[in-house]
Amino acid sequence: MMRTCFFEPIGRFFSKHIESAGRMFLFFASGIRQIFVTPFQAGKVLDQILFIGARSFFVILLTGIFTGMVLGLQGYYTLVTFGSEAVLGAAVALTLIRELGPVLTAIMITARAGSAMTAEIGVMRMSEQIDALFTMHINPVRFVFTPRIVAAIISFPLLTALFDVVGILGGYLSGSLLLGINETLYMDKVIQSVNIADIWGGFFKSVVFALVVITVCSYRGYYSHLNRQGEFGAKGVSLATTRAVVQSCVCILICDYVITSFLV
Amino acid sequence: MTTPFIEFKDVKKRFGSQEVLRGVNLSIPKGCITAVIGKSGTGKSVLLKHIAGLVKEDFGQVLIQGEPLNHLPGEKALALKKTMSYMFQDNALFDFLTVFDNIALPLSETSRMSKMQIKKKVHTRMSQLSIEGIDQKYPSELSGGMRKRVALARALVTDPEIILFDEPTTGLDPVRKNNVHHMIRQYQKKFGFTAVIVSHDIPDIFDLAQHIALLDEGVIIFEGTGQEILHSKTGKVHAFIQGKDYFV
Numbered sequence: 001m002m003r004t005c006f007f008e009p010i011g012r013f014f015s016k017h018i019e020s021a022g023r024m025f026l027f028f029a030s031g032i033r034q035i036f037v038t039p040f041q042a043g044k045v046l047d048q049i050l051f052i053g054a055r056s057f058f059v060i061l062l063t064g065i066f067t068g069m070v071l072g073l074q075g076y077y078t079l080v081t082f083g084s085e086a087v088l089g090a091a092v093a094l095t096l097i098r099e100l101g102p103v104l105t106a107i108m109i110t111a112r113a114g115s116a117m118t119a120e121i122g123v124m125r126m127s128e129q130i131d132a133l134f135t136m137h138i139n140p141v142r143f144v145f146t147p148r149i150v151a152a153i154i155s156f157p158l159l160t161a162l163f164d165v166v167g168i169l170g171g172y173l174s175g176s177l178l179l180g181i182n183e184t185l186y187m188d189k190v191i192q193s194v195n196i197a198d199i200w201g202g203f204f205k206s207v208v209f210a211l212v213v214i215t216v217c218s219y220r221g222y223y224s225h226l227n228r229q230g231e232f233g234a235k236g237v238s239l240a241t242t243r244a245v246v247q248s249c250v251c252i253l254i255c256d257y258v259i260t261s262f263l264v
Numbered sequence: 265m266t267t268p269f270i271e272f273k274d275v276k277k278r279f280g281s282q283e284v285l286r287g288v289n290l291s292i293p294k295g296c297i298t299a300v301i302g303k304s305g306t307g308k309s310v311l312l313k314h315i316a317g318l319v320k321e322d323f324g325q326v327l328i329q330g331e332p333l334n335h336l337p338g339e340k341a342l343a344l345k346k347t348m349s350y351m352f353q354d355n356a357l358f359d360f361l362t363v364f365d366n367i368a369l370p371l372s373e374t375s376r377m378s379k380m381q382i383k384k385k386v387h388t389r390m391s392q393l394s395i396e397g398i399d400q401k402y403p404s405e406l407s408g409g410m411r412k413r414v415a416l417a418r419a420l421v422t423d424p425e426i427i428l429f430d431e432p433t434t435g436l437d438p439v440r441k442n443n444v445h446h447m448i449r450q451y452q453k454k455f456g457f458t459a460v461i462v463s464h465d466i467p468d469i470f471d472l473a474q475h476i477a478l479l480d481e482g483v484i485i486f487e488g489t490g491q492e493i494l495h496s497k498t499g500k501v502h503a504f505i506q507g508k509d510y511f512v
Contacts, residue, residue, distance in 0.1 A: 124358075132356035135316050136370040136422075137346055143373070 068170020121221025
């Protein structure tokens with residue numbers, strides 16, 4: 001009987017993950033390179049903007065307004081104990097623009113569009129549509145990934161801006177209209193506290209999250225036939241989708257910490 | 265002696281611990297229909313995918329018109345691959361594209377033809393395959409036979425020299441199966457392409473193909489015509505044709 005070394009499974013684990021990370025990087029690099037290859041895929045990009053951006057509008061609107069309202073509510077009761085409820089507008093605006101806006105927008109898009117993207121590309125893989133592209137000499141990465149990444153780079157910051165604006169409005173609804181903070185004071189604090197660096201920082205985060213979410217979700221679908229459990233077909237696609245959503249969310253939070261540590 | 269159009273020279277392929285092809289030697293002549301038959305799981309589709317360049321051999325060589333496909337520099341390999349089309353078992357049509365866009369896809373994505381030229385060519389192929397009037401339908405709205413014809417139209421739209429068919433009649437009833445065979449025969453005569461078909465339709469495939477190759481446990485154990493295989497006295501070949509297991 002062959003003896004296995006204690007380090008063998010550990011080595012196998014790491015080599016598998018390093019291989020997967022390398023494959024994901026090459027997938028990403030190839031997709032980014034294809035953005036600059038003519039002819040540009042304007043029609044497909046517009047389709048994806050409609051799917052990732054426009055169709056996420058109401059989800060972002062709802063999430064944004066209720067996040068802002070909760071922040072207003074919680075912020076008020078916390079600040080009032082210190083007699084500082086006047087700065088509620090600043091607290092809500094800065095929390096949303098710097099942190100919650102980009103992070104929650106990215107997570108909501110992952111849940112709505114990212115999961116659908118993984119499932120769609122996964123089904124394309126399982127039904128040999130990706131192989132069909134290859135046999136037609138069409139670059140599959142350019143066809144399935146590049147329009148999505150361009151659309152995400154455009155859509156994520158716009159949806160983040162929407163989230164921030166309706167979130168601030170939500171804070172105003174709960175803080176001023178329900179709890180009685182002076183309306184002018186609330187808006188004045190918002191305008192005074194937020195500077196352009198905060199807004200650019202939030203947009204920078206949203207672009208990074210766009211790259212992360214679309215790469216992870218597209219990659220998981222594209223390589224759904226290579227999953228570790230060896231599951232194929234419908235189960236393979238469902239596993240890929242679950243993994244894409246979980247990994248995207250974890251990556252968003254890790255990237256958020258890293259970017260924030262450089263921005264503050 | 266003439267060079268075979270497609271040639272496998274001692275091709276071996278392994279997936280993990282499973283050796284699928286164990287030294288395939290096969291010559292496919294130009295301008296005729298070659299059928300690759302064999303039991304399920306013996307590597308027929310893998311063999312076909314080697315020709316299309318979807319899978320690379322671990323050992324040996326696959327030569328297309330005398331050129332080693334998987335070892336050619338980028339542009340030369342692309343030029344060679346452009347002479348091929350592949351018709352997948354389940355058609356591999358794009359659900360989110362209309363029939364017209366599915367057929368036009370290889371032209372709209374890879375050629376410099378104008379929209380008018382593409383439209384004309386797609387409609388010509390659609391009319392040749394009797395699928396006019398369904399341009400704006402989606403694949404999910406079509407019957408199995410119609411989808412096969414759309415897939416064939418897509419395969420033919422680039423005027424390929426080689427068409428690879430992976431079990432084109434799987435899941436079809438006998439009438440539709442005969443229709444697909446008739447369609448392949450008719451269009452092969454009309455366009456003169458070289459066809460390689462992976463099939464389980466025995467004995468029907470012997471009437472369609474001029475050249476038969478039997479793959480068994482990763483090696484070709486028979487090459488010849490339909491009549492030759494039907495009259496073969498070799499134990500394994502005879503047992504396979506009779507639909508029996510072969511025991512030594």
